[in-house]
Amino acid sequence: MNDTHPLLEARGIGKSFLGITALDNVDFTLRSGEIHALLGENGAGKSTLIKILTGVYTRDTGTVKLDGRDVAPGNVAEAQELGIGTVYQEVNLLENLTVAENLFLGRQPRRFGLVNRREMRRRAQALLHDYGLTIDVDALLSSYSVAIRQIIAIARAVDLSGKVLVLDEPTASLDSHEVEMVFAVLRKLRDRGLGIIIITHFLNQVYDIADRVTVLRNGGMVGTREIETLPRMELISMMLGKELQHVTRDHHALDETVEKSSAPIRFNGYGKRGSVAPFDLDIHPGEVVGMAGLLGSGRTETAFLLFGIDRADTGTAMIDGNEVRISSPETAIAHGFGFGPEERKTDGIIGDFSVSENIALALQARQGWAKPLSTRQKAELADSFIRSLDIRPPDPDRPIKFLSGGNQQKAILARWLATEPRLLILDEPTRGIDIGAHAEILRMIERLCADGMSLIVISSELEELTAVAHRVIVLADRRHVAELRGSTVTADNIMAAIADPSETEAA
Amino acid sequence: MISTRNLPFLAALAIFLLAYAACVLQFPNMLSTRVLGNLLTDNAFLGIAAVGMTFVILSGGIDLSIGSVIAFTSVFVAVVVGSAGVNPLIAFAAVLTISTSFGATMGLMIRFLGIPPFVVTLAGMFLARGAAYLISTQSVPISHPIIDAIQGFYFRFPGGGRLTAMAMLMLLVFLVGAFVAGRTRFGANVYAVGGNPQSAELMGVSVGRTTVGIYALSGFLSGLSGIAYTLYTSSGYSLATVGVELDAIAAVVIGGTLLTGGAGLVAGTLVGILIQGLIQTYIVFDGTLSSWWTKIVIGLLLFTFIVLQRGIVWYSDRRLVEGRLKEA
Ligand SMILES: Nc1ncnc2c1ncn2[C@@H]1O[C@H](COP(=O)(O)OP(=O)(O)OP(=O)(O)O)[C@@H](O)[C@H]1O
Ligand SMILES: [Mg+2]
Numbered sequence: 150m151n152d153t154h155p156l157l158e159a160r161g162i163g164k165s166f167l168g169i170t171a172l173d174n175v176d177f178t179l180r181s182g183e184i185h186a187l188l189g190e191n192g193a194g195k196s197t198l199i200k201i202l203t204g205v206y207t208r209d210t211g212t213v214k215l216d217g218r219d220v221a222p223g224n225v226a227e228a229q230e231l232g233i234g235t236v237y238q239e240v241n242l243l244e245n246l247t248v249a250e251n252l253f254l255g256r257q258p259r260r261f262g263l264v265n266r267r268e269m270r271r272r273a274q275a276l277l278h279d280y281g282l283t284i285d286v287d288a289l290l291s292s293y294s295v296a297i298r299q300i301i302a303i304a305r306a307v308d309l310s311g312k313v314l315v316l317d318e319p320t321a322s323l324d325s326h327e328v329e330m331v332f333a334v335l336r337k338l339r340d341r342g343l344g345i346i347i348i349t350h351f352l353n354q355v356y357d358i359a360d361r362v363t364v365l366r367n368g369g370m371v372g373t374r375e376i377e378t379l380p381r382m383e384l385i386s387m388m389l390g391k392e393l394q395h396v397t398r399d400h401h402a403l404d405e406t407v408e409k410s411s412a413p414i415r416f417n418g419y420g421k422r423g424s425v426a427p428f429d430l431d432i433h434p435g436e437v438v439g440m441a442g443l444l445g446s447g448r449t450e451t452a453f454l455l456f457g458i459d460r461a462d463t464g465t466a467m468i469d470g471n472e473v474r475i476s477s478p479e480t481a482i483a484h485g486f487g488f489g490p491e492e493r494k495t496d497g498i499i500g501d502f503s504v505s506e507n508i509a510l511a512l513q514a515r516q517g518w519a520k521p522l523s524t525r526q527k528a529e530l531a532d533s534f535i536r537s538l539d540i541r542p543p544d545p546d547r548p549i550k551f552l553s554g555g556n557q558q559k560a561i562l563a564r565w566l567a568t569e570p571r572l573l574i575l576d577e578p579t580r581g582i583d584i585g586a587h588a589e590i591l592r593m594i595e596r597l598c599a600d601g602m603s604l605i606v607i608s609s610e611l612e613e614l615t616a617v618a619h620r621v622i623v624l625a626d627r628r629h630v631a632e633l634r635g636s637t638v639t640a641d642n643i644m645a646a647i648a649d650p651s652e653t654e655a656a
Numbered sequence: 657m658i659s660t661r662n663l664p665f666l667a668a669l670a671i672f673l674l675a676y677a678a679c680v681l682q683f684p685n686m687l688s689t690r691v692l693g694n695l696l697t698d699n700a701f702l703g704i705a706a707v708g709m710t711f712v713i714l715s716g717g718i719d720l721s722i723g724s725v726i727a728f729t730s731v732f733v734a735v736v737v738g739s740a741g742v743n744p745l746i747a748f749a750a751v752l753t754i755s756t757s758f759g760a761t762m763g764l765m766i767r768f769l770g771i772p773p774f775v776v777t778l779a780g781m782f783l784a785r786g787a788a789y790l791i792s793t794q795s796v797p798i799s800h801p802i803i804d805a806i807q808g809f810y811f812r813f814p815g816g817g818r819l820t821a822m823a824m825l826m827l828l829v830f831l832v833g834a835f836v837a838g839r840t841r842f843g844a845n846v847y848a849v850g851g852n853p854q855s856a857e858l859m860g861v862s863v864g865r866t867t868v869g870i871y872a873l874s875g876f877l878s879g880l881s882g883i884a885y886t887l888y889t890s891s892g893y894s895l896a897t898v899g900v901e902l903d904a905i906a907a908v909v910i911g912g913t914l915l916t917g918g919a920g921l922v923a924g925t926l927v928g929i930l931i932q933g934l935i936q937t938y939i940v941f942d943g944t945l946s947s948w949w950t951k952i953v954i955g956l957l958l959f960t961f962i963v964l965q966r967g968i969v970w971y972s973d974r975r976l977v978e979g980r981l982k983e984a
């Protein structure tokens with residue numbers, strides 16, 4: 150499909166918000182029958198570009214042509230009519246409606262002016278059948294998993310528009326099996342002749358599915374390339390504008406004497422019925438413990454137990470030789486624990502608060518609200534994290550809702566780092582964060598651990614775990630099934646332990 | 657199919673039937689078309705307003721102006737017809753236009769100025785009440801051949817009960833309301849906005865038009881309710897129907913609509929109205945109970961239903977989490 154005519158052609162697109170330039174003179178061409186990845190660091194302008202193409206924002210400069218005709222969609226509905234359908238980075242679809250209602254919202258089949266529910270149900274079933282889903286379309290959307298919802302969202306967008314499908318980080322909350330499911334759907338759509346734009350931070354996925362890539366940096370255009378002729382290192386330097394410095398841990402680095410000495414934080418036979426089977430866990434100062442396992446294997450549940458969100462019904466927790474009861478997050482924080490949950494986007498941020506207020510929040514809570522941090526303290530705090538995590542734009546007073554998705558996540562991470570916890574638990578800390586910042590965060594973790602902080606990292610990305618963890622605990626079926634340490638911490642070993650827990654011996 | 661979504665409605669229906677059965681056991685006379693007819697007539701104006709409130713609450717909003725708009729309407733109609741001698745049908749048309757535009761204006765402010773519905777409709781409540789005082793502070797009696805004709809019109813049930821024009825109007829409003837909510841695109845948009853306005857917007861729902869439509873509808877139905885009230889009392893009085901919006905909210909919530917929006921049925925509100933009416937009827941039959949018991953029982957019912965709703969939300973969340981764990 151080399152000479153296919155451009156389906157969508159954007160030239161010289163520019164957009165600024167409150168004086169900040171988000172996009173400057175960006176060109177973008179999409180052919181029909183291709184999957185085109187849009188890449189770039191957090192805040193590079195990816196979401197902004199597709200929001201312009203899909204009618205959420207209006208562009209300041211530039212032209213957009215669809216099938217050779219100039220278009221300027223003023224809202225989502227207009228873009229849909231033109232043939233451009235979108236699955237946005239933010240929540241899509243409505244959990245309080247049924248699957249069929251979601252699929253046909255705004256375009257329900259009608260008879261005599263009234264919605265024809267039977268017809269709607271029939272069409273919904275037929276539509277999803279094309280995507281290999283046979284589910285109850287009268288059940289509420291909220292009764293289905295994120296992956297199924299994602300496919301429903303794609304089905305809706307495609308059915309609605311039919312020419313261009315835009316996906317902003319569609320796989321950010323899917324596990325690898327679910328990603329495959331969604332990608333199979335995308336490939337089928339490509340073969341049908343659709344043009345697909347996908348934004349993702351997972352480079353593996355880019356090489357897996359994309360035909361071409363366009364890279365943005367700081368709102369500017371870096372270039373468009375065929376993926377087959379683009380080596381990975383070159384792609385990374387296109388994105389970052391420099392070479393990536395890799396972080397890998399020397400797996401023997403944790404001091405042998407530390408390892409032998411008894412750990413200050415220990416959990417014995419800790420567990421909760423129906424949540425996680427009892428486990429033992431010792432944590433040494435300066436140690437990074439990774440937790441691997443599939444979605445739903447009990448990783449998040451373990452974190453909830455350790456942080457007192459769920460209460461253990463068996464076992465004991467010892468801190469510095471004293472038995473303690475961690476019955477609530479408050480007591481956990483009082484013992485110096487910190488926890489950065491999954492789904493930060495929905496749980497963590499307070500949109501109207503500034504970046505610096507969002508960062509100061511946890512520290513303030515720990516100090517008690519009676520002793521407010523001074524404005525100067527907050528500013529210093531914010532400045533140091535904005536610099537070290539490279540939060541963009543570097544403006545501590547900007548309401549956080551105006552930051553790009555990945556930069557919001559960095560601010561939430563900063564919030565927990567600011568409390569200088571002795572044990573920090575992070576659940577999927579780098580999802581949606583670009584590789585440059587990713588490396589930065591790993592380096593920061595290393596620095597903090599050198600100062601004696603202990604860390605538990607839950608992650609689905611095995612490279613990330615092998616890069617930072619001294620030890621990796623593997624979970625399956627809500628049990629801790631294996632522990633890898635030292636030189637046995639490799640992606641292959643973790644995979645093997647997840648796949649067949651009984652085979653692996655605890656090292 | 658019984659989904660958890662309809663559980664609160666079914667619970668309300670069950671409570672109503674059980675309570676009615678219990679009442680009939682104690683006072684067999686309560687099982688008569690006469691009681692039923694009166695129950696419908698006495699609550700007609702509240703029911704009409706509560707349909708509007710159902711749409712507002714389904715969309716995640718609230719309308720506090722209802723009681724004041726009813727009072728304004730009744731005073732307006734009474735003065736225009738009673739003192740100025742205008743044809744009542746013209747007065748009705750005029751007052752419905754006023755109340756609908758009033759509601760639409762509130763909707764515009766909520767949507768385009770981003771002011772919370774609570775604040776906007778609170779202001780609307782004072783404004784409409786003030787306007788009613790401005791027209792007249794007295795109770796204005798009203799009499800006109802057309803009005804007398806409407807008041808005198810009814811169907812007779814076997815057993816002596818009467819289905820009055822007002823009761824028919826209320827039932828018609830419920831019927832149309834249920835169709836609009838369940839079977840039109842506008843209705844679907846109301847549920848969508850109540851579920852999550854951002855998502856709804858990104859799915860191509862015109863949230864602005866829907867919001868304005870919802871408050872205009874509520875304004876229109878408040879006006880209609882005011883007309884029913886005028887017919888019911890044959891007068892207009894600016895001090896009347898204080899707090900009716902709260903009774904309407906209670907009926908909506910007891911009928912199983914989620915106060916946070918996005919789930920509920922118009923039919924549920926009818927059950928909520930019937931439950932409230934049943935309590936009042938029971939108190940009349942008993943003769944010794946103070947009418948304040950109505951408020952107490954409604955208060956208790958409200959608590960029960962809010963707890964029930966939380967329970968259902970909690971239960972379905974849990975099932976969801978468990979489902980996910982199994983899937984993985
Ligand atoms: N509504 C808005 N108001 C003000 N600034 C905004 C707004 N939306 C985006 N920006 C700014 O525009 C820039 C580009 O943001 P955008 O969301 O397009 O980034 P992105 O490439 O999608 O990043 P990520 O990978 O983190 O999602 C950022 O600096 C962001 O702060
Ligand atoms: Mg983005």
